[in-house]
Amino acid sequence: GDQVEQSPSALSLHEGTGSALRCNFTTTMRAVQWFQQNSRGSLINLFYLASGTKENGRLKSTFNSKESYSTLHIRDAQLEDSGTYFCAADNAGAKLTFGGGTRLTVRP
Amino acid sequence: EAAVTQSPRNKVTVTGGNVTLSCRQTNSHNYMYWYRQDTGHGLRLIHYSYGAGNLQIGDVPDGYKATRTTQEDFFLLLELASPSQTSLYFCASSTGQNTLYFGAGTRLSVL
Numbered sequence: 424g425d426q427v428e429q430s431p432s433a434l435s436l437h438e439g440t441g442s443a444l445r446c447n448f449t450t451t452m453r454a455v456q457w458f459q460q461n462s463r464g465s466l467i468n469l470f471y472l473a474s475g476t477k478e479n480g481r482l483k484s485t486f487n488s489k490e491s492y493s494t495l496h497i498r499d500a501q502l503e504d505s506g507t508y509f510c511a512a513d514n515a516g517a518k519l520t521f522g523g524g525t526r527l528t529v530r531p
Numbered sequence: 532e533a534a535v536t537q538s539p540r541n542k543v544t545v546t547g548g549n550v551t552l553s554c555r556q557t558n559s560h561n562y563m564y565w566y567r568q569d570t571g572h573g574l575r576l577i578h579y580s581y582g583a584g585n586l587q588i589g590d591v592p593d594g595y596k597a598t599r600t601t602q603e604d605f606f607l608l609l610e611l612a613s614p615s616q617t618s619l620y621f622c623a624s625s626t627g628q629n630t631l632y633f634g635a636g637t638r639l640s641v642l
Contacts, residue, residue, distance in 0.1 A: 456630060456631060458631075458633075464619065464635075464636055465633070465635060465636070466621065466633040466636075468630050468631070468632065471629060471630045509573065509574065511574075511631070517562050517579070517581065517625065517627035517628075518576065518579065518587075518589070519576070519631060520576075521566075521573050521574040521575075522573065523572075523573045524573050
């Protein structure tokens with residue numbers, strides 16, 4: 424079946440620094456979504472992309488459907504950015520496949 | 532802001548018990564989904580629906596039934612609960628072509 428591979432599985436950042444999370448897809452995907460699961464367990468929408476790049480504050484995401492990957496860049500990380508980040512993608516249906524998640528810890 | 536409400540938020544039952552998880556969305560979305568989340572597995576799709584009376588099989592449907600009674604309401608039924616169904620369950624809704632909106636989750640424990 425469709426596979427969504429997320430990396431890294433865990434990431435530790437100091438406040439004020441940044442990094443990139445990545446999702447690779449084993450088949451062509453129509454669109455990708457990114458979510459943050461916070462400390463209370465709530466799943467928060469970050470981005471929906473059918474192509475290109477979107478930016479929101481300190482977060483930026485890119486989706487390259489031709490090369491089958493998406494990235495989420497975090498800059499100037501804050502303590503409240505800690506949580507687990509998931510990507511999910513669909514290949515033209517309404518059924519999404521989720522990656523395994525990246526657990527981000529932001530340290531003072 | 533899209534709204535998806537799940538109930539109950541927490542549920543404890545015994546093996547063999549009968550459990551119904553409820554989900555209501557007020558977004559006028561056609562699609563509704565039930566996921567389970569377990570450590571080491573991420574989110575896995577149980578069932579989904581594209582409208583009242585419709586049901587589509589997800590990736591991990593065994594042991595679960597679901598029913599979409601109206602556009603707003605989607606129920607997940609465990610008729611003979613087993614300990615392997617102890618999990619965090621999420622409901623979500625979408626237009627099918629756009630962002631997925633999640634409820635707050637239901638934590639189910641099967642003893």
